[in-house]
Amino acid sequence: MDLRQLRLFCRIVDRKSFSLAADEMHITQPAASQQVRSLERELKTVLLDRSRRTVVPTDAGQVLYRYGREILDLDERARTEILDLGELVAGRVVVGASTGPGDNVLPPMLTEFKRAFPGVSIALHVDDTHAVIERVLSREFEIGAVGAVTPRPELIAEPLARDEIVLVCSPTHPWASREMVTLDEVVAEPQLMQQRGAGVRIVVEDHLRRAGVRPERLNVVMEMGLMESAKQAAIAGGGVTFLSSWAIEPDVEHGTLSVVPIEGFRILRDFYTVRSKTRVLSRAAEALLAFFRERYAEADGGSPPGASAAGSAGR
């Protein structure tokens, strides 16, 4: 039995006529006759009494008519809901983010997206960059947002927002009143470093290498987990540390942290969205990616919120 047979059968019962129903379904009368016969063979019972010009259902036919109406209604509702899912943005998006984008970049952006698409339910999970990428590939997160991304064939990365990683210290630190320090001074200075795998650490080490400095030469006095831990340690006077501008904007404004410009060395980076190359994305996830692209384009490269403040301090 298929739904087309059921639809035809119910139409015949409604119209009390094979040929009227066949017309309405744009098939010929013999096709309609054959389909009902096929249905009767399958159910091993006569469904329609054709002994007179007006066709009426048998008892079995009445049972099938009743259930058939319900089934066809469910079918219609399923199609409508699936179509709505495709045309309207609804459903649930699970986003994973590392601390950089997860703590400071995504919350306001996701809040704005949710306002634009109230039908979307959003879940944000924060983890370190390496874990976020793995969980995207294992299909646990539909979209990831990270501060650093190593090219992998099964990953697609797109820029999300522009960030600057700056060297900071507490206001009581000798460098708080310096206008500039050299890179050699940075290498020697007691350093707070985030855990292995954190996006900031990856990017810093990468930029150091490009500047001819081996990261192993850094005077790392403490490994401090992720962004917030390193920040609080610096505020407490534990040393200098590299942090994302997005993460320190309020602290710089309150004077609890100072940005230390480095001569001839500046770390600008993008946060990236990452997704699995082979995964089919829901319409909601696609809408979120489109929203991110729009925001990135509007920010004209997506300057971080603290970029101008850091720039004026440097001039």
Place this chain on the structure above:
Amino acid sequence: MDLRQLRLFCRIVDRKSFSLAADEMHITQPAASQQVRSLERELKTVLLDRSRRTVVPTDAGQVLYRYGREILDLDERARTEILDLGELVAGRVVVGASTGPGDNVLPPMLTEFKRAFPGVSIALHVDDTHAVIERVLSREFEIGAVGAVTPRPELIAEPLARDEIVLVCSPTHPWASREMVTLDEVVAEPQLMQQRGAGVRIVVEDHLRRAGVRPERLNVVMEMGLMESAKQAAIAGGGVTFLSSWAIEPDVEHGTLSVVPIEGFRILRDFYTVRSKTRVLSRAAEALLAFFRERYAEADGGSPPGASAAGSAGR
């Protein structure tokens, strides 16, 4: 979309695997792949994410899974109910009857049938013989029961029960003490006659013609509608009248009516069931007909309840 596709899709979601589901449905994996692809083409969306070894539904797939489960459940229930209708005796039977069988023969029989088949709902409609036959042919009654039937090509008649039509009068009537009257006396006697079309009238007139008496010679002093009217008029001393033995049994026992035997003239008849030759009968109606046949055979010709009493009075 057909229900087989839907069943396959739900099985794939349950098993998270095309090939496992295909096995269980006794088709090959490529057939399963093609069917799901066909469904996706029809609904214009991807339903299953196959990028990994475990197949999972997309958002649209989850919607279809939910509705699909409901639809398949309804399908199963429809089939079960239709099958039960065929195997168990259930449903509604509409029986039409003329006064003879309708007032006295069918009620106890239908009560007994109902006790044997509690799932059957029975509706009994009483009308005159002619109307009953017409309403059977127009498919309003599935089965009719009448006291007389004229052969018609579109009708099937079967014997239901044996009846005798006897001449009766009140106990105060001069004939109440007669052991026998002649047919000539009957012709001349003031007569109560049922309405044109009533089964008793048809049968009486038929037997009179066969005995060489034209029915128009009867001394009809009143036309009294149907059976009960004629009976009450006779009890009240309005004259003699022909009545069915089934109809007068209690009255004869109570002495409010007397049977008058007629020399050389006895009217024995069968009540008949009638049905349309071309109509498809429900299982319940067929069971009822089988029950009637059984009862008729058990009654060994189906003697009417008052037959022995009338016979002993005649001897």
Place this chain on the structure above:
DNA sequence: GAGTGCGATAAGCTTTCCTTATGGATCTTC
């Protein structure tokens, strides 16, 4: 890296579904 297993696709055969044509029965009109 090699081997295994899964789903997609191609090619070809089988089954189902459609159409046109025709016949029998019901129904309406004269």
Place this chain on the structure above:
DNA sequence: GAAGATCCATAAGGAAAGCTTATCGCACTC
């Protein structure tokens, strides 16, 4: 009651869908 119109069933033949076997690309395990 006869003639004509209309309805549903059935037959025959072509088109479309569904099935199978074979093969390939990719994920996964050891």
